Amino acid sequence: MSDAEVVNNLLTLITAGHETTAVALTWTLWLLAKDQSAQQRVYDEVTALAGDAPIAAAHVDGLTYCRQVINEAMRLFPPAPGIGRLPSAPMTLGGERLGTRTRIHIPVFALHRNVRLWENPTAFDPDRFTAEQVKKRSRYAYLPFGGGPRICIGASFATTETAVILATMVRAFHFRALAGHKPRPVARVTLRPAGGMPLLVTARKGAAANIATFRETRKAS
Ligand code: HEM
Numbered sequence: 001m002s003d004a005e006v007v008n009n010l011l012t013l014i015t016a017g018h019e020t021t022a023v024a025l026t027w028t029l030w031l032l033a034k035d036q037s038a039q040q041r042v043y044d045e046v047t048a049l050a051g052d053a054p055i056a057a058a059h060v061d062g063l064t065y066c067r068q069v070i071n072e073a074m075r076l077f078p079p080a081p082g083i084g085r086l087p088s089a090p091m092t093l094g095g096e097r098l099g100t101r102t103r104i105h106i107p108v109f110a111l112h113r114n115v116r117l118w119e120n121p122t123a124f125d126p127d128r129f130t131a132e133q134v135k136k137r138s139r140y141a142y143l144p145f146g147g148g149p150r151i152c153i154g155a156s157f158a159t160t161e162t163a164v165i166l167a168t169m170v171r172a173f174h175f176r177a178l179a180g181h182k183p184r185p186v187a188r189v190t191l192r193p194a195g196g197m198p199l200l201v202t203a204r205k206g207a208a209a210n211i212a213t214f215r216e217t218r219k220a221s
Pocket residue numbers: 012013016017018020021024078079080083084143144145146147148149150151152153154155157158162
């Protein structure tokens with residue numbers, strides 16, 4: 001790669017890769033802070049799988065509930081709340097004639113809360129993402145990573161990365177919501193909570209080893 005290509009790729013990693021992942025985890029932690037039983041299920045899954053050891057490649061497949069939680073968080077708060085397309089050739093869609101200069105906006109946030117696609121759409125329910133439930137839905141009802149030939153190139157990396165980070169954090173810390181605080185989502189390319197996401201974070205009792213692991217992982221990265 002030329003220097004310019006290296007710079008452009010790094011920029012893509014930071015903007016497309018870092019921000020989206022950070023925002024996905026931010027909303028996930030808030031939803032878990034409000035739903036203590038789901039948070040406990042994450043904790044139980046991680047400790048049953050890895051005990052106190054650092055999360056390794058061999059554990060990743062077993063983080064099923066962690067992935068369900070993140071998928072459900074990205075349904076309610078898609079890091080990319082909308083995506084766009086330009087038709088490559090003139091076409092008719094839903095009775096509308098579209099030219100090659102017609103901008104099409106796909107409102108992912110609205111799609112993910114559409115009552116015709118999701119039962120009780122505003123409720124946080126990670127069990128919507130069990131393998132059986134996913135099979136029952138249209139592939140295009142859920143688009144956190146977009147779809148088609150231009151689907152997010154980092155989707156499977158992000159799926160692994162977010163599950164490992166969530167598992168590491170929930171094993172070491174307990175998250176609680178701040179009474180009376182309701183974050184307001186703001187769409188500025190990504191969907192962020194206005195003013196940040198204050199949470200009450202405490203080290204889990206008897207989890208000194210997990211916290212040490214967390215610190216080591218952070219140092220190493
Ligand atoms: C939770 C994390 C992530 C989310 C929610 C996300 C979401 C998206 C979405 C919605 C698109 C547009 C897809 C479309 O138009 O159909 C996209 C494209 C893209 N993403 Fe991600 N992304 C994430 C993580 C990453 C990571 C980790 C990387 C890189 C390592 C990455 C790199 C890219 C690139 C390069 C594109 C453009 C692909 C193209 O136009 O062909 N993303 N992402």
